[in-house]
Amino acid sequence: MKVLFISRASLYKVPGGDTIQMEQTAAHLQRLGVRVDIRLADDLNIDYAQYDLLHTFNIIRPSDILFHLQKSRLPLVVSPIYLEYGTASNEAYNPMLKWLMNRLGNHRGEYLKNVGRAVLKNEHIRSWKYYYWGQHKSIAYILDHCAMLLPNSENEFKRLKRDFPVAGDYSVVPNAVDLELFHFExxxxxxxxxxxxxxxxxxxxxxxxxxxxxxxxxxxxxxxxxxxxxxxxxxxxxxxxxxxxxxxxxxxxxxxxxxxxxxxxxxxxxxxxxxxxxxxxxxxxxxxxxxxxxxxxxxxxxxxxxxxxxxxxxxxxxxxxxxxxxxxxxxxxxxxxxxxxYSWQHTAKETLIAYQRVLNK
CATH class of the missing domain: 3.40.50.2000 (Glycogen Phosphorylase B;)
Structure with a gap:
């Protein structure tokens, strides 16, 4: 089995929890015999034919997913990492920004940030449909064309299902810890x-x-x-x-x-x-x-x-x-x-089980 991981263009420039999740999942899947390539969303030179599955991360950046979903025509697995930035309009400590985010709401606010990154930071939006559909409809489209969701918890799926009733088949795959490095003494x-x-x-x-x-x-x-x-x-x-x-x-x-x-x-x-x-x-x-x-x-x-x-x-x-x-x-x-x-070994095993379910459909 060979799997293509796709994530945000800034995955390594601005590393976060999703960077660790992708790298550790890939490393431990490879120990189980799965071949995994990690590519960034702005990579346009991918030979999709060599892969069995497309696995994407960060549903709140649907513009990064749409292009590869439509171009690859591969079965899609999504780790949503569904943050609700709208609940944190408080995070906008600038009063004017806080007012604007409250006025726009969650999905329109994220749409504005994604377009802003494209204009100001040259993080290209490859799918023109994102400009036309916006944030909410783009996410809904991905979820409707997704073979399997891999939320990090049951509650994450409940939140996603509440906001997007189209969300379908899923398997909880928890985040984890490198127990060889982080351990109790x-x-x-x-x-x-x-x-x-x-x-x-x-x-x-x-x-x-x-x-x-x-x-x-x-x-x-x-x-x-x-x-x-x-x-x-x-x-x-x-x-x-x-x-x-x-x-x-x-x-x-x-x-x-x-x-x-x-x-x-x-x-x-x-x-x-x-x-x-x-x-x-x-x-x-x-x-x-x-x-x-x-x-x-x-x-x-x-x-x-x-x-x-x-x-x-x-x-x-x-x-x-x-x-x-x-x-x-x-x-x-x-x-x-x-x-x-919550070990990465356990996470990789659960991910592989989900892949097998998708390919056996």
């Missing part, structure tokens, strides 16, 4: 209860600014790891400007260094406006952190009752969740569940 279990870590790219959706405001001038020693997203240097500078002396910033780290940081801290926080998973939270939990995470999105499908949930726009809620997580013992039952259900 007994020797690091005694940690300073005042240590808090946040590993995430700096952008308003990740809500670092409210975490800073909630934990400024407290007894917590807070470390932020991550560089600013390309369009959010101003947000990064605002975070640094408001940070008190108990806050520090690390803008670059290797994966090995990140794993070491997870093992040094008692709490990991991701108080985002929306998360489908929160990959860094899974990694941190696997390394022994107690988890504080947003209650917005699909996070409860992963963390259940073994995390401390916060409301992104409530500073007291953020602070209370961190205090509770810092005082609590480590949730080893969460570690056991991660080891059993």
């Amino acid at each position: 007994e020797t690091t279990r005694d940690r300073n209860n005042t240590t808090v870590l946040c590993a995430a790219r700096f952008e308003p959706r990740k809500n670092q600014l409210n975490v800073i405001r909630a934990l400024n001038h407290t007894d917590f020693e807070v470390t932020f790891v991550g560089a600013p997203a390309p369009n959010h240097h101003q947000y990064y500078q605002q975070c640094k400007a408001e940070a008190a002396d108990n806050i520090r910033f690390i803008d670059f780290t290797t994966q090995d260094q990140l794993a070491a940081l997870y093992r040094e801290h008692k709490v990991h926080i991701l108080a985002s406006w929306f998360e489908t998973t929160g990959l860094s939270s899974l990694e941190a939990a696997a390394c022994g952190c107690n988890i504080v995470i947003t209650d917005c999105g699909d996070t409860k499908d992963y963390f259940g009752t073994e995390a401390y949930y916060c409301i992104p726009d409530n500073l007291q809620s953020i602070a209370n969740a961190v205090i509770a997580a810092a005082a609590a013992p480590y949730h080893k039952t969460l570690l056991q569940r991660i080891q059993q259900q």
Whole structure:
């Protein structure tokens, strides 16, 4: 079996959780005997005839999918990674931008951003139909012509089905952790209860600014790891400007260094406006952190009752969740569940089963 992975043109220039998901899924599928090629959406020189399946990622960028879906004529599998950016008009900390996003709504706002990227960043929209159909109709078309959806959780599919009733056959394939790199070590279990870590790219959706405001001038020693997203240097500078002396910033780290940081801290926080998973939270939990995470999105499908949930726009809620997580013992039952259900080996096996279902139809 040979599979073509297609994702956004900026997959490596602006890496994110989807970059990790694609690379790790591809690597572990290859261990199972599946040949996988990763190509970017702006690649126009693809010999589709050599592939059995087309697997695309990020349904919120339908313009990246339409061209290859229609040109390849291959059975399509989609990992939707269905973020609801509309729920985070709050992420637009600029008042005028926030007003505009609220007026436009979720899908029209995303349409405007996609067209803006094409004009300002030369991220070409290859399918003219996207300009004509817009965001919502383009997504609906893809879902109607999709052989199988691979949402990261049951709740993600429910949200997608709510917004697009045409969404059909699916199989939940969870996000996962590289357990060879991110793992718990007994020797690091005694940690300073005042240590808090946040590993995430700096952008308003990740809500670092409210975490800073909630934990400024407290007894917590807070470390932020991550560089600013390309369009959010101003947000990064605002975070640094408001940070008190108990806050520090690390803008670059290797994966090995990140794993070491997870093992040094008692709490990991991701108080985002929306998360489908929160990959860094899974990694941190696997390394022994107690988890504080947003209650917005699909996070409860992963963390259940073994995390401390916060409301992104409530500073007291953020602070209370961190205090509770810092005082609590480590949730080893969460570690056991991660080891059993959220390894990339498990994810690859579930993906292969889905591929076989599609090809056997």
